[in-house]
Amino acid sequence: MTQHFTRDKPIYSQLVDIICGDILKGNLQPGDKMLSVREYSLEVGVNVNTVQRVYKELEMMGLTDTKRGQGTFITTEEGRIQHLREDMKVELVTQFIQSIAAFGFSKEEIIQILQRKEESK
Amino acid sequence: MTQHFTRDKPIYSQLVDIICGDILKGNLQPGDKMLSVREYSLEVGVNVNTVQRVYKELEMMGLTDTKRGQGTFITTEEGRIQHLREDMKVELVTQFIQSIAAFGFSKEEIIQILQRKEESK
DNA sequence: ATTAGTGTACTATATAACTAATACACTAAT
DNA sequence: ATTAGTGTATTAGTTATATAGTACACTAAT
Incomplete structure (x- = not known):
């Protein structure tokens, strides 16, 4: 079950x-x-150390709790998840707006296209 | 007149x-x-080769014409520019939609925020 | 106490991307 | 022919990323 990755961003x-x-x-x-780091590394076909880095990032983001010897668990503090959700939303939109401004598009012009687009699920 | 760059993307x-x-x-x-590669490299404070790569990219995109010994000029074929404009627009929107789908947001939810946002110029 | 399963740490290596420094080659004007 | 201004090529060095291998440390179950 190897994953496919793009090359413009680290795995x-x-x-x-x-x-x-x-x-x-x-x-x-x-x-x-x-999944344990070893399981997940097999699942996606990357090295254990790469997965370790992923899990470390997630824990720094407060999304997971790591219990040494037991495993890594999704945080039960749902506030953090909601918080992430809001942060993500704002960041995505902000970056997007910066991009369209940098390339000289108007917000209205973009929203128009956006509304015509199919929802890609 | 040195520029500021982000570190998540090559200069x-x-x-x-x-x-x-x-x-x-x-x-x-x-x-x-x-500007010549040397002028522009001074302007933004990067190496000549970096600028050269920039100019090479632009030429491959069909946006510039390079005349060795004379300089680099913006293309006079305005069709190419219009073409770029459309491609950019589609690409920006497509990528954006992929992102918001990957993070589990709905299009409507995002458009709502987008409309409330100030146009950043 | 032992074992299997977990996360963690460390060192080393390979590769690609990026940037830098320098030298080369073409063009136009004098 | 020379010179100043241009793009181009080559080589090298730095950094980030990914990988590999190995060893360590904690937990729960037996």
Whole structure:
């Protein structure tokens, strides 16, 4: 079950994004035990150290709790998840607005296209 | 006049973006002579080779014409610029939609925020 | 006490991306 | 022919990323 990665971004970073997405979408619920670093490294076909870095990032973001010897678990403090959700939203939108301004598009012009687009699920 | 760059993206790439923006916004007009690689390298405080890479990219994108010994000029084929404009627009929106889907946001939710945001110029 | 499963730390290596320094080559004007 | 201004090529060094291998440390179950 190897994953496909883009080359414009480090693998560990893409994995963080994927897991964040799974948490925000509820695929990973508070309290859920995550795969061990070794299991997950096999699952996605990367080195253990890469996964370790992913898990470290997630813990620094406050999204996971690591219990040495037991495993890594999705945080049960749902406030943190909601917080992440809001932060993500704002950051995404802010960056997007910066981009469209940098390239000389108007907000209205963009919203128009956005509304016409199919929702990609 | 040194520029400030972010560290999550190569300098050359940021410079390409800036120049693309200037072209799309009309700050750089078709036929305009660009700064020489050496001038521009001083202007933004990076190495000549970095600028060279920027100019190479721009030429590959069809946005500039390079005349060895004379300089680099904004293309006079305005169709290319319009083409770039459309491509940029679609790409920006597409990537954005992918992101918001990956993190589990709905399009409507995002458009709402987008509309409330100030236009950042 | 032992064992299996977990996260963690460390060192080393390979590779690619990025940047830098320097030298080369073309063009136009004098 | 020379010179100043241009783009181009080559080589080298730095950094980030990813990987590999190995060893360590904690926990729970037996």
